[in-house]
Amino acid sequence: MIEALLFQGLVGLSEAMYLWMVAAGLSLIFGVLRVLNFAHGSFYMLGAYLTLTALRAFGGNFWLALAALPGICVIAWGMERFFLRHVYHLEVAYQLLLTFAFVLIFDDLTRLVWGPVYQAPPTPRGLDRAVSVLGRPFPLYNLFILGVGVALGVGLWLLLERTRWGRLIRAAAMDREMASALGIRVPRLYTAVFVLGALLAGLGGALSLPIHAVSPGMGELIIIEAFIVVVVGGLGSLTGAFLSALLIGLLHAYGIVFLPVFEMALAFILMAVVLILRPWGLFGVREG
Amino acid sequence: MRRRDFLKAGLVGTASLLGAGALGPGEGGAAPAAKRLTKPIRIGGQAVMSGPLGGYGQFMRMGAQLAVEEINRAGGILGAKIEIEFRDEELKPDVAVRNARYFVDVWKADFLIGIDSSSVALAVGAIMPQLDRVLVVTHAATEKLNEQLVFKQGIRQVFRISVPVYQDGILSAMIARDFPVRTWATISPDYEYGHTSWKMFRETLKRFRPDVEFVAESFAKFGTVDFGPHISKVMAVRPEAIFSTEWGGEAVALVKQAKLFGVFQNTKAWMCGMGAAMDVLEGLGKDYPEGAWVSCRYWFQYPNTAENRRFVSRFRERWQKYPHYVSETSYSAVYALKGAVEKSGSIETAAVAKALEGMTLTTPAGKRHIRAEDHQAVYEVPWGRITHDRNYPFPILTDLRVVPADQYYRHPPFA
Known part of the structure; x- marks a missing residue:
């Protein structure tokens, strides 16, 4: 019994990693740019689709195909540089409208370029098998995803806490005008953060490609959950995003076992409870 | 009225006269087949x-x-x-x-x-x-x-x-009764179609095979991409066979993930009512495990x-x-x-x-x-087993099982 529960939990944690990769970028972008980017899920989708195209071009080698991910950076750069930048000083409603417009545009472009039908390339060789965990077969690919997710978490922490660039980002997040006055080139920093966030989501999408079926609109499915993760964890807090992604992964996995009827509602209930008791999120900073 | 319109009217008039005349006296009601429709x-x-x-x-x-x-x-x-x-x-x-x-x-x-x-x-x-x-x-x-x-x-x-779901829920059971399987579990969609098919399958199979047990079920919401928690939930009780009515991209994701969880090595049978849909065959391609039992609503070779x-x-x-x-x-x-x-x-x-x-x-x-x-x-639609054939760019069906439709369709008055 205990083993079955641990196994179920491990499955939940591994699948939470996709959510974490999307939520990390969403939270980072919100924390620094103060923009709630609805189109963030689109980067997840585009990451999957660009990798898919590269996969076909490179004769099915998944690792080589990941080289297509910088394409995400170009798209994100264009979106920030030419569009988003013009609405930073406007009301939130404008930002939501603009980023929502991008959701529709990206969805339709994806449909035009890759077709409306879902696609599902094979699982990369070497990772398409199970290993024994707690006496039962567990997908090696899920272990790999867990590893990537944790490594990304550590990497991001080091980047933000231990590098000069990270200090600049934190400074700009805390007080944009002061940072600017001190000679930090804030617009350029914003672009970089936006591109980094998009790349994280794109990586999540790319890594989901071998075991999910990708289709236009897949971005919307994950962005809603990613929003919940960010709200629960605390807007702008990466630690919060990581832990709340894990929490939601576990809620899913155990909800399916113990409360299948309410399973879908559990994440929303969690969010509601957090918003009532701790509106700034579990790891967020209370403002004002 | 211009000349052309006049001619047109004349033609139509003549045609209709001819048409009426063609019926001739005594032929009573016009034969429907002779009727012409005017609008698209x-x-x-x-x-x-x-x-x-x-x-x-x-x-x-x-x-x-x-x-x-x-x-x-x-x-x-x-x-x-x-x-x-x-x-x-x-x-x-x-x-x-x-x-x-x-x-x-x-x-x-x-x-x-x-x-x-x-x-x-x-x-x-x-x-x-x-x-x-x-x-x-x-x-x-x-x-x-x-x-x-x-x-x-x-x-x-x-x-x-x-x-109708008779294909997924009743015919499936008529085929499954011959399997050397005693415990079944399902991973199916959490709506009308998924619940009804599973219920029909259980009721029908139980009639043929009172020894069979249904040991686990997990219903996945529409839009599920990660079937992992569903797979690990039902596999925890080690069923001998899995019945599923997932379809489209969700069936593809389910099969791929089930493979990674070693489900196909650790069970004796896999049945999926819509698993022979062309999109699933194309979607899974070489990843489709040989021998899986699948059906659909029309199979192009039958x-x-x-x-x-x-x-x-x-x-x-x-x-x-x-x-x-x-x-x-x-x-x-x-x-x-x-x-x-x-x-x-x-x-x-x-x-x-x-x-x-x-x-x-x-x-x-x-x-x-x-x-x-x-x-x-x-009408009849077969169930069959997945096989890989180099003549087709997707897996096809072999070992087709066809049962006369009358035997597995429910009949009015549906008592």
Whole structure:
């Protein structure tokens, strides 16, 4: 019994990693740019689709195909540089409208370029098998995803806490005008953060490609959950995003076992409870 | 009146005189077949065209489109050309009801076809008396459509050309009874179709095999991409076989993930009612485990008739693809309407519905008999096992099992 529960939990944690990769970028972008980017899920989708195209071009080698991910950076750069930048000083409603417009545009472009039908390339060789965990077969690919997710978490922490660039980002997040006055080139920093966030989501999408079926609109499915993760964890807090992604992964996995009827509602209930008791999120900073 | 108009009027007048004259005295009521329709016939189709199951809409449209092109090239229906338009039902009843109203009220559709989701079919079916058009459902499989809506509530406008869940829930059990399997579990969609099929499967199998036990079930919400928690939940009790009614991209994701969890090595059988849909075969390709038991609503290699071979080759010529089952059902739906309009000599709903009742059609999927009582087309679709064949760019079926439809369809009065 205990083993079955641990196994179920491990499955939940591994699948939470996709959510974490999307939520990390969403939270980072919100924390620094103060923009709630609805189109963030689109980067997840585009990451999957660009990798898919590269996969076909490179004769099915998944690792080589990941080289297509910088394409995400170009798209994100264009979106920030030419569009988003013009609405930073406007009301939130404008930002939501603009980023929502991008959701529709990206969805339709994806449909035009890759077709409306879902696609599902094979699982990369070497990772398409199970290993024994707690006496039962567990997908090696899920272990790999867990590893990537944790490594990304550590990497991001080091980047933000231990590098000069990270200090600049934190400074700009805390007080944009002061940072600017001190000679930090804030617009350029914003672009970089936006591109980094998009790349994280794109990586999540790319890594989901071998075991999910990708289709236009897949971005919307994950962005809603990613929003919940960010709200629960605390807007702008990466630690919060990581832990709340894990929490939601576990809620899913155990909800399916113990409360299948309410399973879908559990994440929303969690969010509601957090918003009532701790509106700034579990790891967020209370403002004002 | 200009000269040309005058001539035209004269021609029409003469033609109609000739037409009336041709009947001659004593022949009484005009033979319906001699009747000519003056306006184009409009067919409004709807299917899911977006999202993870969006492939269905494309395939459905291809089939209907092919039928329309063939018929129009051959002179139309009683001289009238067919016009067809498709809209996205999004698997949402409210959207589909809006589409149906648009088609009838604004676009002036004469007939409606399509619909993928069971709940959508029930919602649209319920307003058909009000819209008063014939609706031919080409995919949604809930037995409530024919058993309740048509048979019990008497909604005469609704028909279904495709197989009901009897295929997924009853025939599956008739095949599974021979398996050396004592414990079954399911991972299926958490809506009408998934629950009904599993219930039918359990009830039918239990009748044949009282020793069988159903040890676990996990129902996945629409839009599920990670089946991991569902797989690990049911595999925790080590069932000997898995029954699933996931479909489209969700069936693809489920099979891929189940493979990673070693499900196919640790169970004796895998059954999936829609696992032989062309999109799933293409989606999984070489990843599809050999020997999995699958079915659908039409398999392009069955039956081996001239009709079917001709349809497959025409379809491939037109679309460079093998037909999906919804391509065949929508193709046959258009032909069924053609047959009914020609038989009744009318496009009036009551007349066409009456003509469809009891009609037997020769279609690519074989002979279809449309039962008068519940408006359900009765025909056979095989179950079979996945095999990889180098002559096809996707896995195909082998070891086909066909059971006479009468033996696995439920019959009116559905006691």
